[in-house]
Amino acid sequence: KQEVTQIPAALSVPEGENLVLNCSFTDSAIYNLQWFRQDPGKGLTSLLLIQSSQREQTSGRLNASLDKSSGRSTLYIAASQPGDSATYLCAANSGGSNYKLTFGKGTLLTVNP
């Protein structure tokens, strides 16, 4: 059974700092891994999707990496801004016929002006 862990549970940084959010998964046989952002009381916004054959994906100030063998993914946010404050979730897709994404509990990020 796939389990996804995100560390830290919460992070507070000053504006402008570069930061890294961590995601680990127990079953390395994943098809892809997806990072999401969730604002309070809102739905999820997809940020990046990394296929199992890829090492990283970039979108603007965001860079996500994937190391299947070690069961880890990181989300790097450059030059953080107060608008980046949200909960960041990672989810592993183990493929197969069950369409299932296994989510971590998320990292609550606060960027202070």
Place this chain on the structure above:
Amino acid sequence: ETGVTQTPRHLVMGMTNKKSLKCEQHLGHNAMYWYKQSAKKPLELMFVYSLEERVENNSVPSRFSPECPNSSHLFLHLHTLQPEDSALYLCASSQGAYNEQFFGPGTRLTVL
């Protein structure tokens, strides 16, 4: 409308009520999902429909009943819920099992 929409956005119901949540996707996807998000817990997959057929039922109590009349619409029918069913219910869609999932804004459900 674009993306994935959900109605209502907020719902308060008694334990004896019957209500339905609606989800519509405008992305041309062929798979739709219901998730439950409770405080302090990871998102839990409830149901998956692919090409309008249910392909996953993640041990969800029968008081939750999904319906997928076509590839663009998904419903979650609720009856005799319990207070512990209060949560944010999220709908998502994707093109196949292996592609990016796109989420709606959710319905905040409170069961009194």
